[in-house]
Each structure stands twice: as structure tokens, then as C-alpha cells.
Amino acid sequence: MNIVTADTDEDRLIARDFLAQYIDDIAPDALPNLRDDDLYRPLVPWIRDDSGGVIAAALTCRNRYAAGAAAILRRGDPMPPQAVKFLPVLDKHSELDLLAVRPDRRGQGLGASLVRWMAQRLHERGVRVWFGNVTSSLQVAELRRFYTSHGFTTTGPNEDLPPLLGRVWMPPNAVPPAFFFYKALTKDPTGFDPNRSYSSAE
Secondary structure, three states: OOEEEOOOHHHHHHHHHHHHHHOOOOOOOOOOOHHHHHHHOOEOEEEEOOOOOEEEEEEEEOOHHHHHHHHHHHHOOOOOHHHHOOHHHOOOEEEEEEEEEOHHHOOOOHHHHHHHHHHHHHHHHOOOEEEEEEOOOOOHHHHHHHHHHOOOEEOOOOOOOOOEOOEOOOOOOOOOOOEEEEEEOOOOOOOOOOOOOOOOOO
16 A cells, blocks of 8 residues: 655645545635645645555645644734744644545555554654544544544544643634544653643643
């Protein structure tokens, strides 16, 4: 199994179209253009079959709050206080935004391979916490088992994502997902303590 990254705008459009087949409401610009990689720091791994067809793909990148702070920094505009707090943790977090496996290839470890691959690359980048959410339009029970089996903590119904790295990552008026998932990418094998404020210096 060969995992590579979609590193051209054309490849990202292909990956986006693949993901849109299995995940509802993906925006046309859900996968960043190369020109914005410095804002989003994306990883877009995918797996293709022998004929070149995509059979699995994912996107993990900076949270939109952090990407917005990076965009303000790039423009050189005055930084509002709510954006300033994300600057120290720009490269200490990643949000697993999209992940899909073609239905006829599910149950073969492709999703698990993508998660392990991304976790290793993110850890090498210095990412300390990795998180995401699952909406109610997806296969909630199966995805809860999937993320739990990969060491993520999952929240209960109507439970918020706890502050990670001392920041609140979700807007207060957001439609609540079916659940959030999160984990630390540290050398600590005991996992993530939600009551601990992981500092950007760790």
C-alpha cells in the first residue's frame, strides 16, 4: 500500500471530488490551494489503486481560527486579540477534517493506515494535539469505534471539545456534531489528559 500526498492543485481537486462522494456538504475550497499551504499547513494523504483510482483520502490541517490568524499575520494587518492567542500554537495542533475510504475497500485497513501515517508526520512536525469531529450525517457508531481504536478520546452527546493547548477551537454558535475526538501526539504512552493544558513549549 503506497500512501502519497496530493501536492498539486490538480491532485487536490481529485482528492476533494473523491471525498465529496462520501462526506456531505464539502465546500468547493475544502482542500487548500498550494498557495495557501503556509496558512493551513495541510497534509492530504491518499491511496490509489493499480489503475490510478482513489480508494482512500484524508485532510488534516490547521484549524480555521489558527489559519485565520496566520492569514492576518501574512497580510501584516493589526492582529485582533482573539487571533493573537492562536499564534503560539499554530504548529502545535492539527484538525483531522476529512477522511473517507471507498465503500468496496472498507475493512481492509486503509483508513487505519492513513491515520497512522498522518499521526507520524504530524508528530515529526511538532504537533502536540490532534482533533476533529464527526457529524450526525455520517456513520456515527462505526466512526466512534474507529477513532477510539486509534487512541482518540471521544466526547459524549452534546459534550463540547475540551480546551486543547489552552484554547477553545470551536465557535460557540456552531451546530454541535455527533461527537468530537482528540488525542495528544506526545511520547507519553499514557495518552491525553483533558485536564492538562498542553503548552506550546512542550
